[in-house]
Amino acid sequence: MDSKDIALWMQSELDKHGCIYQDDAVDHAIKAGGETLLRENADGNFVLGRSILTEFRKLNANDVVWVKPEKYWRYRVPEDEPGRDASG
Numbered sequence: 001m002d003s004k005d006i007a008l009w010m011q012s013e014l015d016k017h018g019c020i021y022q023d024d025a026v027d028h029a030i031k032a033g034g035e036t037l038l039r040e041n042a043d044g045n046f047v048l049g050r051s052i053l054t055e056f057r058k059l060n061a062n063d064v065v066w067v068k069p070e071k072y073w074r075y076r077v078p079e080d081e082p083g084r085d086a087s088g
Helices: 003-017 022-031 052-061
Strands: 018-022 039-040 046-048 062-067 072-075
Touching: 003 018, 003 072, 018 022, 018 046, 022 039, 022 046, 046 052, 046 062
Parallel strands: none
Antiparallel strands: 018 072, 039 046, 062 072
């Protein structure tokens, strides 16, 4: 399991459900043996490592936004401002 495999799984889940939560992606990475691709945040929780995020961005750079408060990605809607982060 490498970063690209996890990113492709994330994209598949996004296509099926319209969003993908970071916790679900982290759980998938751990179960698939990709724990070394994760990092620990300041709160001591595992989050996706930079290599996974880079691969995921390559798949959907202009079509997906990150919703920070709830920690998930979703498809962009007309109300979203330019950039990768949803504005509210």
